[in-house]
C-alpha cells in the first residue's frame with residue numbers, strides 16, 4: 001500500500017485479472033463476497049465490545065443478540081455507527097466506508113435474527 005511511486009498499474013491489473021479467473025485456494029473469491037466482508041468487518045471492529053455472537057463482552061454495550069437498540073431505524077443506527085455514541089462507542093466514519101457501515105449494520109440485524117431463531 002505505502003509505495004505509491006512503485007505502483008505499476010498494468011501488471012497489477014493483469015495479476016488481478018488472473019486472480020479473478022484462477023482464484024486459487026478461493027481466498028480472492030471469498031474476499032469479494034459482501035456477506036463474508038461484513039462478517040470480517042464486524043469481527044475485526046465490533047466483536048470485542050458487542051460480542052462475536054451479539055452477546056456483549058463490554059458491560060454497557062447493547063446486546064444485539066437480544067435485539068437491543070435494533071428497534072431504531074437504520075438511519076439512526078447508521079448515524080450512531082458513523083459518529084459514535086456516548087463515551088465508549090467509537091465513530092467509524094473514518095475507518096469504514098458508508099457501504100461498509102451499511103453492510104455491517106445488515107450483519108448486526110442478521111445476528112439478532114439468528115439469535116432469535118428466525119434467520120432470514
Ligand code: HEC
Nearest residue numbers: 045046049060061062069077080081085086088089092104
Ligand atoms: C469500544 C467498544 C465498542 C466498539 C469497538 C463498538 N461499539 Fe458499538 N457500542 C458500544 C457501546 C458502549 C454502545 C452504547 C452507547 C450508548 O448508548 O451510550 C454502543 C452502541 C452501538 C449501537 C447502538 C447505537 C444507538 O443509536 O443506540 C450500534 C448500532 C453499534 N454500537 C454498532 C457498532 C458497530 C457496527 C461496531 C463496529 C463497526 C461497534 N458498534 C463497535 C461500544 C462499542
